[in-house]
Amino acid sequence: MHEEYIKNLFNGCNVGKLLGIEVYDLKEGYAKGKLTILKEHINVFGTVHGGILFTLADHIGGACGNTLGKKSLLVESSIQYMKGVVEGETVFAEAKLTYKGKKIGRIDTKIYRENKEIVAIMHMVFYIRSDDHRTKAS
Helix, strand or coil: CCHHHHHHHHHCCHHHHHHCCEEEEEECCEEEEEEECCHHHECCCCCECHHHHHHHHHHHHHHHHHHHCEEEEEEEEEEEECCCCCCCCEEEEEEEEEEECCCEEEEEEEEECCCCCEEEEEEEEEEEEEEECCCCCC
């Protein structure tokens, strides 16, 4: 697995850059990232919009799925929100591979505050393609 390649791929993603998501820890079957909540992320009720947390979990989960050496794509996901998050807070996302078959896998991603309080949990099913990631060196 090319950890730096996957990290650069996801940190260079337009959507991740737009929101400010950073992937900073990767190993096979695992990814960790963070996002500082900005004014632009806040909904009409003064807390982070659920779509922002969904995108964070999807992004970090996607990085996790792609650590397996093959291109992996989301098939289905669900998210449960437990706590609100306000502007200025930094939240962390930690994704772990919980099942890997030949073509289908599952990743569970938790989003939490610095004090480890869980704010959301996402369950993802992803498809593992047959083609390998290609680095610029290959």
